[in-house]
Amino acid sequence: MSNAATLTTEKKGTWGGGRSPFSVSYGKLMMWIFLLSDAFTFSSLLVAYGFIRHSYESNKVTPWPSPDHVFNHFPFLHGVHLPLMFVSLMTFILIFSSVTMVLAVEAGHRMAKREVGMYMFLTILGGIGFLSCQAWEWTQFITGTHDGHIFADGSFFKGANLMKNEYGPTPFGDLFFIVTGFHGFHVFSGVVINVIIYLNVLAGTYDKRGHYEMVEKVGLYWHFVDLVWVFVFTFYYLI
Amino acid sequence: MEHTEHLEHTEPPKDMKKKIWRTFWILLGLTIIDIAIYFWLMDHKSMTKNFTFITLGVVKAFFIVGTFMHMKFERKWLPYLIITPMVLVLYFITLMVIEGNYTSFVR
Numbered sequence: 001m002s003n004a005a006t007l008t009t010e011k012k013g014t015w016g017g018g019r020s021p022f023s024v025s026y027g028k029l030m031m032w033i034f035l036l037s038d039a040f041t042f043s044s045l046l047v048a049y050g051f052i053r054h055s056y057e058s059n060k061v062t063p064w065p066s067p068d069h070v071f072n073h074f075p076f077l078h079g080v081h082l083p084l085m086f087v088s089l090m091t092f093i094l095i096f097s098s099v100t101m102v103l104a105v106e107a108g109h110r111m112a113k114r115e116v117g118m119y120m121f122l123t124i125l126g127g128i129g130f131l132s133c134q135a136w137e138w139t140q141f142i143t144g145t146h147d148g149h150i151f152a153d154g155s156f157f158k159g160a161n162l163m164k165n166e167y168g169p170t171p172f173g174d175l176f177f178i179v180t181g182f183h184g185f186h187v188f189s190g191v192v193i194n195v196i197i198y199l200n201v202l203a204g205t206y207d208k209r210g211h212y213e214m215v216e217k218v219g220l221y222w223h224f225v226d227l228v229w230v231f232v233f234t235f236y237y238l239i
Numbered sequence: 240m241e242h243t244e245h246l247e248h249t250e251p252p253k254d255m256k257k258k259i260w261r262t263f264w265i266l267l268g269l270t271i272i273d274i275a276i277y278f279w280l281m282d283h284k285s286m287t288k289n290f291t292f293i294t295l296g297v298v299k300a301f302f303i304v305g306t307f308m309h310m311k312f313e314r315k316w317l318p319y320l321i322i323t324p325m326v327l328v329l330y331f332i333t334l335m336v337i338e339g340n341y342t343s344f345v346r
Contacts, residue, residue: 022317029317036321043328047335054339068281088274092267099263102307106255216309223307227300234296238277239289 031217035224038186042228045179046235052171061152065168067237073140084237090133091233094187097126098226105219108212113201116215120198123222127191134184141165141176179236183228190225193218252312262306269299 022029056064068083075086104119144159149166151157157166165173197218206212252258273295280288305311310318 022314022320024313024317032317032321036324039325040328043325043332047332050332050336051339051342054336055342057340066281068277084274084277088270091270095263095266095270098303098307099259102259103256105309106259109255220308223303226307227303230299230303231296234273234292238273238292 025213027217028213028220031220035220038224039228042182042231045182046231049175049179049235052175056169056171059169062169064172070141070167071137071237075136086133086137087233087237090130090137091229093126093130093133094226094229097123097130098223100126101219101222105212105216108206108215111207111212113204113207116206116212117198117201120194120201120215124191124194124198127187127194127222131184131187131191134180134187138177138180141173176236179232183225183232186225186228190218190222193221258306262302265302266299269295 020026020029024032053064056062071087072081072083073086074080074082100119100122104116104123107115107119142159142161144166148156148158151164157164159166160173160176162170162174162177164170167173197214200206201212201215206214273292276288276291304321310321
């Protein structure tokens with residue numbers, strides 16, 4: 001069952017002690033449980049989103065906009081109509097950074113310090129790239145389109161804030177900021193943690209320790225961030 | 240504080256790197272399918288389309304959690320620890336979406 005060396009040759013059962021539950025270390029198990037709790041938080045946000053959005057289904061006055069009418073811009077290509085292309089690029093960046101992260105973990109299993117460092121650096125670059133893209137997306141959203149929108153009471157409005165936005169009902173803007181903002185905050189904290197662990201890798205801390213499990217734990221967090229983005233992308237942009 | 244401790248962990252399979260890249264291509268392909276379905280069926284608003292998107296998302300989740308987060312290679316009960324609450328959460332989401340149908344905001 002476990003490959004820990006035992007002092008006696010007596011066979012220990014599951015509850016005989018001396019082993020960790022699920023045969024994972026304390027740190028890794030706690031990371032999994034934290035991710036589960038964070039998944040609940042994001043699920044509640046998505047539940048609120050689903051509920052609010054669905055309540056606008058029959059609304060003809062201020063209909064919920066179709067995402068490809070709102071998110072059809074691309075940096076450096078002003079005026080070109082590219083619906084959902086930019087957010088697909090963001091998804092690709094995050095998935096690719098997840099790949100480099102898991103390659104770092106795999107290199108850690110082989111105690112290959114330089115490879116771990118290289119892959120972690122690429123992951124950090126991917127995270128910063130994603131955050132930059134999200135910042136650009138927010139700027140576009142807040143600044144608004146060229147034409148703006150004339151509301152039912154005759155007032156003109158361009159862009160978006162927490163009170164109203166030119167694209168549709170108020171919750172559309174609010175939920176955009178809350179959901180992508182909360183996720184972006186997780187990406188940001190993930191990048192910060194990755195930088196700390198990256199510096200530790202370079203300093204040889206984990207080499208001395210004899211295992212790169214910290215890289216694995218941080219990798220779990222990073223994959224979770226990617227996973228949440230997959231669902232945000234599905235629910236907010238596709239459905 | 241730290242000592243060279245012996246870690247209990249499940250051994251990763253020998254061809255892990257190949258599995259990782261294969262999973263990446265699968266995820267990329269699924270995302271492209273997502274976008275293709277979105278544009279192809281853009282004018283048809285149907286529950287089937289929505290369920291397809293959600294299913295593709297869950298399939299992607301399985302690959303990310305299974306391979307990238309190593310869940311496939313852990314002892315059996317750790318996946319159950321994570322999956323069981325999430326199935327219940329999925330049920331919760333379904334109920335709330337149905338509830339949203341009964342609530343119409345009139346502005």
